[in-house]
Amino acid sequence: MNDTTIRLATVQDTLQILPLIRSLALVSGEDLPSEEAMSEIIRQQIESDLHEYVVAETRGQIFGCILICYYLSTWAGAPYAMFQDFIVQEPWRNQGVGSTILAYARNRARIKKCVRIDLIVHSSLSEAKQFFERWGFRRIERDLYRIRIGRSNNAK
Secondary structure, rough: OOOOEEEEEEEHHHHHHHHHHHHHHHOOOOOOEEEHHHHHHHHHHHHHOOOEEEEEEEOOEEEEEEEEEEEEEEEOOOOEEEEEEEEEEEHOOOOHHHHHHHHHHHHHHHHOOOOOOOOOOOOOHHHHHHHEEEEEEOOOOOOOOOOOOOOOOOOO
16 A cells, blocks of 8 residues: 555546446446536536545556535534545455545545534445444434436436
8 A cells, every 4th residue: 555645636537536436336226327427527526615535546546535525514503524435446455545545534524624424335335334333433323215306318
């Protein structure tokens, strides 16, 4: 991991982040939009003040990322962060890269004065659940509900 850099993504990283997010999204069983549509969303997230991608790279190749989304909580009267799209490609797993990405992202949330960090883990990812529990995340009793109100015209 000594030649790995952890940093905030730039718009130039969009095309390297895209395959990571697409591979992660396949776990959900959802229909994915076109690569063009996803690239545009990633670009908009990178340019937004309410989102930050943290990436891990070595020799110019991005192999891991996490998306930080910032929200304002009326209940807490303060900002909080939601971590999404966290992935480290297989050859680099279990080498401390995920922990380094998570520590960097947690520090970003602290800089933004967030009072908590939320995340959702797909029910089939038991190793991910254990990873986050080792970091002090605790499962809270809430149910996620969803309703589809439209379908992307870009789905393939």
